Structures are given as structure tokens and as C-alpha cells.
Amino acid sequence: MKFRKSLLAAAALVFGLATVSAQAADTIRVGLVVKSLGNGFFEAARDGAMEAAKEVGNAEVIYTGPTSTTAEGQIESINSLMAQHVDAIAVSANDPDALAPILKRAMQRGIKVISWDSGVAQDARIVHLNPSNNELIGKTCVKLAADVVGDGGGDIAILSATPTSTNQNIWIEEMKKALPDYSGLKLVDTVYGDDLADKSYRETVALLKKYPDLKAIVAPTSVGIVAAAQAVEDQNMVGKVFVTGLGLPSELAGHVEKGSVKSFAIWNPIDLGYSAMMISYKLATGAEGGPNSRIEAGRMGTISFDENGDGAMSEPFVYDASNVEKFAKIF
């Protein structure tokens, strides 16, 4: 093996590196690493990133990620991006700590690294782009629950993704902080559907059986909210239990029509992918990033990053029967 390695090293010096540098000079290539492939939210983000790439002209998006939401799978994706000598990596992390060593290594090799949507440890990226403000998301989720439960108050439960999902855990914390503002609401349980449709469905059915007085289920995950709405419909609980949280209009339009979902919130993933791509491009072409910096992100305006290098794109937007059909056509 050693012999083969040294042979390869020699071969690489002869022609490998030459072709690499020749290709890298033309376009700015950005690896957009998502939590898992086949997720509507991330596909919408990819479309946004491609829109940004088209706008700047000399940029290319490499959309990649693992098949299941594991940190080890993302490390493999990042490894192959590093091997391709991309100019920047924008990652939505499955684990903030496990990705840190590999991202630090990428930065050592001159690759600009940012995290978006779900962040990584501060020293493993230049900036982190939050889709919104965590506090506002938590407040919005609780407010949506309070709206459907009504003035009488009642029991609510949370259906989350995996117990290790960075952003879901932060939002749940923020929801718990916002709960005292609504005296009638009582959080009875938090369950985890692992962002798998079948497990989320089973967990919801279990919740409905376990808490007969349940009034609302808050699912801050696009996979969970659909499964929960389906479960409520299948159990004939429409009108008695309402599902709310964060989800995609295209996946929820049918459930809004059937009545299991009255309203829900989401930022615009197209905008998020667009902003992540813009920021990556700006950093790769010489813009200064980091704590207390400001980066201009095309049509999304200038995004400010605080002393930790965290920035917020915009506030979450509430969807209901009045506008869901219109947005369902977009994402």
C-alpha cells in the first residue's frame, strides 16, 4: 500500500494537480451540504442556491448530503468536497460537534466554511446563517398552538425530529421559555419521530392514545408535521386535535383543507438557500466574514452577524387557508 501511495503521489504531482488548478480558477464552486437528500425543504434551498449562482454568473452549486440524517454520512460528503478542492462549503449540520474537526481541516486547506439552518461549533465555520431568530421561532410556534387551542387552554405536546437535532432542540427550549406567556397551555410531553415519516406517525398515534385531552401537537419539523396531520386524520380526531409547527406549504395544503392543520409557519427555504449561496460566494471571492461582520446577500439585503458570527435572515412567516395554496406551488 505504501508503495502504491508513493506512486500515486508522484503521479498526482505530474498531472493530477495541474488539471485541478486549471479547473478551479474559472468558477467558484460551493458545496451545499444538507442533512439528508430527498427532503423537500432542502431541495427548495438548492433551487434558491442555484438562483444565486445564476445571478452572480461564475458560480456552481454542488448539492450533496447523506441518505439518512447522520453526522458520519455528512463527514463523507465533506471529505469528497474537500477532495474536489471546492472554494466554499455551506453546511446544515446533523451534529454541531462531530462535524467540527473535518470542517476545521477544510478551513486549513483554504476552503471557506459557513453553516446555515442547523449550525456547527463556532470555531468550525466563519459565520452561521440562521433562517430566522430562534426566539421568534419558539414564540411563533407557541402562539400558533395558543391560537388553535383557544381561550379555554388545554394540553399540548411536541413532536420533534431526532433527540440530537441542533435546531429542533433550541426551538423546543425557546418554546418552553415562551409558554408562561400563555397561562392556559400545558406542555404534557415531547416525543421524537427522528424525521422519519413512519416513526413520527406512530409517535403521534401513541400521543393521541396516551393523552385523550390533547388539543394541539406542535411539530417543528417538516417531516413530523405531515405525519402528525395524517395520524390525526386517520384517528378521526380532526377538529379535536390540531397540528401546527413548521412545515412546507406544498406538503400541508391538503391537510389545511381537511382541517387537521389550521395554520403553520416556515421561512422561505428558497431565500435561505439563496442567502447561504450568496454569503459563500462573497467569502470565496474575498469578502471578510466572522464575528461582527456584515455581508451583502443580493436580493435578501445585507445580513449582519453578531459577536458569535451568528446572523438571522428573516422572521418566520405564518401560512393558513388564505395563502397556503399560493405558496404550495412554490415549495
Place this chain on the structure above:
Amino acid sequence: MNRQTLQQTAPHTTQHQTGNQRFLPDNLNGAWRNRLLRWETLLLVFVALAFFANTQLSPYFLDPWSLSDATFNFTEKAIIALPMALLIIARDIDLSVASTIALSSVAMGAANSAGIDPAGMVAIGAGVGLLAGLFNGYIITRFDIPAIVVTIGTMSLYRGIAYIVLGDGVYRDYPQGFAFFGQGYVYGVISFEFTLFLLLAVIFAVILHKTIFGRRVFAIGNNPTAALFSGINVKRHRMVLFTLVGLFSGIAAILLTSRIGSTRPSIAMGWELEVITMVVLGGVSIMGGAGSIAGVFIAVFLMGLVTFGMGLLNVPGIVMSIFTGILLIAVIGTPIIWRRVVQAQKMRSKMRGG
């Protein structure tokens, strides 16, 4: 039990006997040896094809650092595949290896929080793995329960314990001295992990193919009852094998935890099947009794090359899984189909002759 008795249980091997020199095959079915040779050749052909395809398809493939980075994707799994090969040859299986990693990693995280130094953490990581393997082996041999049933149970049990201890929490802030195992380099681009794997592969090849213990593993896999009647302490050998697999899962846990610098209970999720795929792709018979470390060694590189090559081309993960599945069936199916064809031809010529 000595070589003499094994000879007596396998009378047809005595034809190889010349004077005091006694030839002992790796199993009691002589024809397998030729088949194995062909298997490894086939794998090597596939490796060469994958290597050539990669050089043609991606300008980034022949970069020493890229190749070095790529080895991290499979080294930990490959280290477990070595003892797993022995275990499968002995007609057993262990599905709890990934969960053992989780348990072992959590133990190391807890040890780190308690202020134990890296040397102590390594001992604890390996020790927990060893105990997990010993527990598997004890339950399986003491109560005579099929290994697949027990290890499916401990797969949930070990990860369950990891979840109870850690929940949605995380262990991090591992000391700088601990980072070497998963992130350090021995020489140039050659990582510590990879060097360890190469060294262990040689050791396991010697154990399986050059020692009495190795012969007995083959004997047990070929026919446990015959092995027992020829005086092999089958239970103890099986227990040793399960303990070995546990120990190396612990070692893999040390490397992985050090590489990603953190522990969550979901660590190494789904790795058990990838490890077993490496072993089976390496030509180890899932029915036991046949296989070689060389085959597993080549299979590790084949899988590594194929997945890394597809990664360079940004092939989506699901397509990679499909491709790995096809590769597995192709590599395993080809010799079987080939043999059928040859046999059918022989039969036909015999019929014609008669």
C-alpha cells in the same frame, strides 16, 4: 486437540501428507481453496477497474491528500471487519458492533468528564467493548441461543444504555492528546488509523491462516458438531471470537470518537451492516467455514474506492447504496453462476459420453 486429531477427522486430507510434512487446508473441503484463490483474483480485477475508472472520471482522484482523507471513511469499519470475518467463518454473527461503539464512546466521554487522562480513556473504551463482546459470547454459549437473536437484542440494549446515559446531550471537549488516534498522522499522508488497520490486517491474517486457533475456527465453521467430537472446545472458541469482535468495536470507538471529537448516542448508526457487507464481499461464506483475510482486505479497498469515486462525482448517496448492492450481488453471484455453468457443461459431456 492437536494437528494429529484434526487429521483423523478429515481422512481425505491425508492425501497431501508427504513424509513428516503435513498439509492442512484452511477448511475440510479442499475444493474451496481453489475457489478462494479465484475469488480474490476477481476482487482484485474489480479493484483495478474501480481504480482505473476513478482516474478517468475525476481529475481530483490522484491526490495523495484526497486518498488519505478517503481512508477515514472506512478504516474504523474495516478494523471491526477483521475479527468479524473470523466470527462469520465460525458460523456466528454479531449485529451489535455499532451499538457497542456507542456504548464504548459514551463510557469514554463519561471518563473524560471525570478527568481521566487519554491513556485511561483508551483503556476504558477498549475495556467496555471487550466486556460487551464477552457478554454476547457468554449469553450465546451459556444458554445456547442463536447469535443473531442475542446480538439483535444487545444491539438495542447497548444503544439503549447509551441513550439513557446521554439522552439528547453530548460529550465533547476531548483533550488534545486524545485527538491523535483519529486525526493524527504517522508519516506524511499516512494516518495513524490507517497504519493501525494495515498492522491489524497482517496480525489477523497470521491468526486465521497460520495458527492452530485459526484452523479450529475453520473447523468449527465447517461442522461444529464434528469439531466438538474431535476435541475442540467449541464454546470457548466462540466466546473468544465474540470477545475479540467486542474488543475491536471498542478500538473502533476510540478511533471514531477521537476523529469526530464528540459523542452522541446516535454515533455509528447502521454500521453493523456495512461491516458485514465488507466481510461478505471479501468472500467469507455467510454459512461459515470459508474465507480469508486477504479477501476482506481487498473488499475493504474495493468499497472504499467505489464510494469515494462516486463521492467525487457527487453521485447521490442513495445511488451509491444501489451500486454497492449491485456490486455485492455481482461479486458473490459471479463465481456461483460460473460454477453452475461449468458443472452443467460437465454433466452434458458426461451424458454424451455415456
